[in-house]
Amino acid sequence: MTDKRILLLLLAAFLLVPALADAMSGREIFEKMHEVRLRMLNQKTEATMVLYDRGGGKRIRTLTQYSKNAAPEAYKVLLIFNSPADLKNVGFLAHARTFSDRSLWAYFPEFKRIRRIPTSAQDDSFFGSDFSYDDFSGPPNLDDYAFKVLREETVDDRPCYVVEVSPKIPRKYSKYITWVVKNLWITAKVEFYREKELYRLGAFRDIRLVDGLPTPFTLEMQNVKSGHRTVVTVNKVSYRTSFPDELFTQRALERGGR
Amino acid sequence: MKKLWLAAVVLFCWASGSYAEDFLNVSGKLHLRGVVPLHSESVMEYPSLLGQLKVDTKPSPLRFHMWLEGGWDGSVTLPVEDHSTLKFGDRVYQSTTPFLEFKELYGSYSTDWLEVRAGIQRFAWGRLDEYPVNDLLNPWDYSQFLRKPLEDRKIGVPSLSTRLSHDTWSLDAVWVPVFIPYRLPLSTERWSPLNQMVSRFNNLPVNFLTSDADIPSRNLASGAGGLRLSKTGVVDWSVNLFHGYDPRPVLKATRLIIAPVAGQVAVEPGAVADFHKMSSFGLDAAFVKGPWSLRAEAAYAVGRYFNTNLERWGYPAVPAFGVYPLAPNEHKSDSLDYGIGADYRVFEDCLLTMQAQQTVILDRPDSLYQQKFETIFWANLRNGFLNQRIITNLNAAYNPEHGGVMARGNVSYVLSDYWKVGVTAVGFWGPEQSLFGRYKTNDQVEVDLVFSW
Numbered sequence: 001m002t003d004k005r006i007l008l009l010l011l012a013a014f015l016l017v018p019a020l021a022d023a024m025s026g027r028e029i030f031e032k033m034h035e036v037r038l039r040m041l042n043q044k045t046e047a048t049m050v051l052y053d054r055g056g057g058k059r060i061r062t063l064t065q066y067s068k069n070a071a072p073e074a075y076k077v078l079l080i081f082n083s084p085a086d087l088k089n090v091g092f093l094a095h096a097r098t099f100s101d102r103s104l105w106a107y108f109p110e111f112k113r114i115r116r117i118p119t120s121a122q123d124d125s126f127f128g129s130d131f132s133y134d135d136f137s138g139p140p141n142l143d144d145y146a147f148k149v150l151r152e153e154t155v156d157d158r159p160c161y162v163v164e165v166s167p168k169i170p171r172k173y174s175k176y177i178t179w180v181v182k183n184l185w186i187t188a189k190v191e192f193y194r195e196k197e198l199y200r201l202g203a204f205r206d207i208r209l210v211d212g213l214p215t216p217f218t219l220e221m222q223n224v225k226s227g228h229r230t231v232v233t234v235n236k237v238s239y240r241t242s243f244p245d246e247l248f249t250q251r252a253l254e255r256g257g258r
Numbered sequence: 259m260k261k262l263w264l265a266a267v268v269l270f271c272w273a274s275g276s277y278a279e280d281f282l283n284v285s286g287k288l289h290l291r292g293v294v295p296l297h298s299e300s301v302m303e304y305p306s307l308l309g310q311l312k313v314d315t316k317p318s319p320l321r322f323h324m325w326l327e328g329g330w331d332g333s334v335t336l337p338v339e340d341h342s343t344l345k346f347g348d349r350v351y352q353s354t355t356p357f358l359e360f361k362e363l364y365g366s367y368s369t370d371w372l373e374v375r376a377g378i379q380r381f382a383w384g385r386l387d388e389y390p391v392n393d394l395l396n397p398w399d400y401s402q403f404l405r406k407p408l409e410d411r412k413i414g415v416p417s418l419s420t421r422l423s424h425d426t427w428s429l430d431a432v433w434v435p436v437f438i439p440y441r442l443p444l445s446t447e448r449w450s451p452l453n454q455m456v457s458r459f460n461n462l463p464v465n466f467l468t469s470d471a472d473i474p475s476r477n478l479a480s481g482a483g484g485l486r487l488s489k490t491g492v493v494d495w496s497v498n499l500f501h502g503y504d505p506r507p508v509l510k511a512t513r514l515i516i517a518p519v520a521g522q523v524a525v526e527p528g529a530v531a532d533f534h535k536m537s538s539f540g541l542d543a544a545f546v547k548g549p550w551s552l553r554a555e556a557a558y559a560v561g562r563y564f565n566t567n568l569e570r571w572g573y574p575a576v577p578a579f580g581v582y583p584l585a586p587n588e589h590k591s592d593s594l595d596y597g598i599g600a601d602y603r604v605f606e607d608c609l610l611t612m613q614a615q616q617t618v619i620l621d622r623p624d625s626l627y628q629q630k631f632e633t634i635f636w637a638n639l640r641n642g643f644l645n646q647r648i649i650t651n652l653n654a655a656y657n658p659e660h661g662g663v664m665a666r667g668n669v670s671y672v673l674s675d676y677w678k679v680g681v682t683a684v685g686f687w688g689p690e691q692s693l694f695g696r697y698k699t700n701d702q703v704e705v706d707l708v709f710s711w
Contacts, residue, residue, distance in 0.1 A: 051645050059645070059675055084675040085285045085710035103492070103546070112382035112409055115601065116494070120549040124606050128646035228645050246370045250490055251423060257317075 026147025026163045032185040037139035039239075040213055041069040046236040051129055054227035061087060061127075064257060067138065068243055074099045075138035076248035080257040087127065089256035092136070093248065100141035100169075104133065107253045114250050123172035130200065130221040130230040144169050155179050155188040156205060173199075181207070184214040198224050211239040283314040287710040293332070293702050296685075300699040301448040304332030321366045325414075328358035333402055335447055347413060347438030350471045350531045353401060353447060361414050373421045378414035381432060383486055383498055385542045385553035387613055388636055388655075391595035392498040392540040392557050395432055395484050397440035397505040402449050404664065404697060405684070405704075413438060415482075430486040437473065437480035437533075440507050444468050445527055451507075451696055465522045471531035474503065495543040498557070504536045508563045511571045511584035518579060528584050529571075536561045549602060556596035563588045564619060567627040568691055591621040599636075607642035627691045629659045634693070647672045655694065662688030662695045670706075680706040 049061040062082045070076045074096035081087040089109045096102035104117040122134040150162045160179040167173070172194070179189040184207065192200035201224055204216035215237055222229035246252060287310040293303040308329035315322045334355040345352050345359040364377025384390030388408060396412040403411070419432040443450045445466045474480040482502020489495055510532035517524050540557030565587055572585040597615025604610050613636040622630045639652045653666040663686070670680035682704045688695025
């Protein structure tokens with residue numbers, strides 16, 4: 001082989017490496033997302049949730065969410081509603097022992113009682129909104145899903161991987177398609193399907209960098225069938241928090257996170 | 259003293275509003291209620307306007323919490339002399355309107371592992387709905403029994419409580435140094451348990467007199483206490499101990515007096531609220547199995563009292579003027595209470611809650627109306643529509659030993675984040691002395707309008 005040929009091969013290899021690196025598998029894309037979501041776990045978020053019905057009526061709720069990367073447990077999440085009055089101090093607590101094994105509790109101050117929520121309810125409506133309990137929990141167990149990269153597209157001027165995700169375990173959806181922003185590794189758009197029918201549609205906008213972590217400040221989820229939609233606007237978010245374990249107990253749930 | 263309390267409340271409410279933004283969390287509710295009785299022979303009820311004010315200081319190790327209720331209670335039919343506007347836990351009969359009552363009023367101090375609370379508190383031990391058998395620290399207000407949800411029935415007790423927490427363990431200790439009696443409706447009111455006896459005089463111009471109970475003296479010996487050790491995990495479980503006066507009512511028969519007074523017939527039924535100490539040891543647990551959320555509890559009570567069959571109390575079949583000594587009507591026995599409950603999500607926004615519980619009277623004589631085993635089945639189907647703008651609740655309870663049934667249906671519509679309107683219909687069936695049958699003239703439709711902020 002002549003020196004010229006070797007040089008041409010090296011040049012070709014040099015040009016091909018980025019292209020090969022760019023052709024990531026769906027699993028690799030979700031591993032990147034998982035890393036980002038793990039870094040986002042130590043956080044406190046204050047948000048406003050607005051529920052719009054088909055007729056244009058709306059209901060406004062405010063909430064505070066705390067979460068913690070809780071190795072050797074996977075994570076802990078506490079979410080408390082601050083308003084309106086009939087939801088004030090209603091709360092939701094999740095302890096994930098592993099990313100696939102978690103316990104969920106809800107507290108209803110009117111009854112002064114904590115109720116356990118079966119994990120089979122994780123895809124159900126989160127307190128009447130179009131989001132699910134799972135949407136407010138931590139990252140998923142990647143082994144429970146199969147991934148397939150469908151194509152690449154641009155959403156809000158951001159290049160995205162379009163990935164089809166199919167659960168291997170029983171869920172209330174048969175698959176979802178997600179648009180993952182390249183290099184930021186967060187979701188810009190998501191579509192949930194039951195069989196082949198689209199039933200939930202989500203969009204995550206106004207992405208800003210907070211403490212170096214990409215954060216959508218507007219999260220919208222729409223129920224395609226009913227026409228209801230829910231918009232969550234992040235008012236304030238802090239990362240790299242270090243909340244004590246006592247914040248993620250049933251006692252704290254009863255006390256509205258205090 | 260009571261006027262000073264009232265002044266303090268008014269001052270505090272004013273201060274709450276002034277400093278709410280900086281220091282306090284204030285929320286409240288106004289509730290307008292109207293009742294339409296469905297039986298012509300049942301006692302009527304006027305509309306009620308009730309208010310609720312909750313105040314919490316912002317999070318800090320030292321915290322203050324207040325839950326004040328008050329307003330005009332339409333279920334009160336007679337003005338009762340010498341009852342103050344502010345309800346204290348010092349009387350069995352406190353039917354008064356307008357009224358004010360502290361449901362909760364306490365200060366607390368907490369660290370990562372310890373919380374101490376002092377003041378008027380309500381507790382929620384046990385796991386079952388309706389009759390949690392380990393939930394004995396708060397006496398109940400029976401003045402609108404079965405109309406009010408469990409938490410509204412509880413009367414706050416002045417108490418000192420501590421909770422020690424470590425990892426997934428916690429230990430609660432509660433001391434109630436002052437005796438607080440349960441509360442009963444007057445015999446002429448809509449939710450009186452003596453309605454059947456009162457009905458015997460329906461054709462006469464009768465003035466029913468109610469003697470207040472002989473309440474145990476307020477000293478340390480009449481206090482109560484409880485311990486609860488809990489662990490959370492795949493199964494949440496607790497062990498409970500209680501010692502104090504039985505919060506469930508029992509009546510002592512004394513003597514029936516029927517006498518002519520100022521052109522009317524005065525009747526003193528001679529059934530006086532009675533109080534007995536008891537001890538209880540219990541267990542409760544909650545866990546998830548597949549799509550089911552399950553909970554269970556059991557309690558063994560030592561030294562509870564039960565009333566005998568009303569037919570054995572000695573009331574005359576045909577009432578006439580006179581004094582009638584009544585027969586002893588209380589029986590002491592240990593008892594075992596247990597039950598299991600389950601939640602199942604039928605579909606999104608539709609939750610089915612079921613419960614079965616049983617009381618076993620271990621030493622039951624034939625003179626008791628209650629059977630050795632008394633069972634109640636409860637079921638509730640809650641459904642939300644239009645993103646929970648419309649909520650429906652269908653509720654049924656069945657007592658197989660006596661064939662008693664209660665059925666209730668409720669629809670509420672959320673008009674806005676502040677306004678809600680609801681309609682509730684309830685019906686009772688069964689023999690006159692059974693848990694549900696004793697209220698069978700209380701079938702009613704209730705309309706509510708709620709403003710909350």
